[in-house]
Amino acid sequence: MPETLFDASHLTKRYGTATVVDDLSFHIDPGECLGVIGPNGAGKTTTIRMCLGLTEPDEGDIRALGLSMPRDERAIKAQLGVVSQFDSLDPDFSCSENLLVYGRYFGMAEPAIRARIPSLLEFASLSHKAQARPGELSGGMRRRLSLARALVNDPRLLLLDEPTTGLDPQARHLMWERLQVLLQQGKAILLTTHFMDEAERLCHRLLVLDHGRKIAEGRPRDLIAEHLEPDVVEVYGNGAVELMASPLRNLAARTELSGETVFFYTQDARPLIEALGREHPKLRTLHRPANLEDLFLKLTGRQIREDG
CATH class of the missing domain: 3.30.70 (Alpha-Beta Plaits)
Structure with a gap:
């Protein structure tokens, strides 16, 4: 059995009298994509924030990459890649410069970052846009640049929050192809999405949340056969x-x-x-x-x- 990369156990988060995440447990293995789906207010964003160490759970434990959150937060983040729902690219830097600056956040030496930039741009199909700024790119190109930036530290686990929101069908399909390549390389992905075709295409397992609770978990086709x-x-x-x-x-x-x-x-x-x-x-x-x-x-x- 492969080593579990990420294990969340009995996570609970309250704000006042509202329980937004309620006794939630799940795990992710190498090469696996776990999809988290649910309506607005289901607790998806709060769950992601706890996984990133941005929000501390009131109850429960998170272990990632053999380490414990929040005690080993910095060491865990050094092995994570994150693509948020909204672009956070620096508009004043070129594509190459965005990758260079981001790599410095991880304490990487500049020669090591520069050595990775060509392959990252090629992976994102942006080699011809190395000197372009984000404002000159299409929406799909910006999302692929965000993904390339998340890979600058060669993470073992990726957390992707609505990675294809706002993209046209062609751009979405190209993004899916890139994510499939990462899974084949053995990287694990935690994915939140509102697109059910995306979840069915990419996810090995699904976690269905509603009102902060897990209401179903399993392989997409197994869940369909069980409930419908x-x-x-x-x-x-x-x-x-x-x-x-x-x-x-x-x-x-x-x-x-x-x-x-x-x-x-x-x-x-x-x-x-x-x-x-x-x-x-x-x-x-x-x-x-x-x-x-x-x-x-x-x-x-x-x-x-x-x-x-």
């Missing part, structure tokens, strides 16, 4: 909402309404699709397998939650 029916039929169009009160509901194990779309969750979609074709030919339907978004919505609800 295999087939989903989405029905929309004029009159679709009325299906919620129709006998067709009996052809599904479970139905949900979101906006003007009715979701039928079923073990076998064929009888339902045939009935819809006969009785409601003008309605539009989409038949698909259950996915992580369905899991997320079942476990945490469809109610929109504000930040905070």
Whole structure:
């Protein structure tokens, strides 16, 4: 069995009377990506802050890389790479200079940093932008530069907070490719994301949080099989909402309404699709397998939650 790189045990954090993280435990192994998903206010950010030593838990322990947080905070951070949700690149420095200055924060010798810069820029597909400043880069380029900067100290564990927020599909896919390379190299990743396709593509295991508590944990496909029916039929169009009160509901194990779309969750979609074709030919339907978004919505609800 590989050595566990990161182990959080019974983490609890309170602010006043509110418990924002409640008895949370998880671990990460080398070469593994653990995804943390949950609605706004689920405790994801506070969890990340405790992992980074920025917030001290009221209860619980964190061990990382064979060391203990917060006692060995500096030694742990020396082996961590962090990509925050919002860019913190220095706008006055070029891409190369951003990497150089960041490496100095780790006490690295300048020759050692300069030796790493070409390979880091190549990894981020930014070799041709070495002298460009962040303001001259696209959003995807800036995110890749942030990732390259997080790798300057050759960390064993990466903490990525919403790393592809605001990127177009092409930029997201390129970022995913780079993260897969890091996992193949044996680096571990703790990833928070709101994109369920990202979680399904990158994460070996998922941690689902709600109201500060772990409500599910496991491999994405295992969680889907455990909590959901295999087939989903989405029905929309004029009159679709009325299906919620129709006998067709009996052809599904479970139905949900979101906006003007009715979701039928079923073990076998064929009888339902045939009935819809006969009785409601003008309605539009989409038949698909259950996915992580369905899991997320079942476990945490469809109610929109504000930040905070």
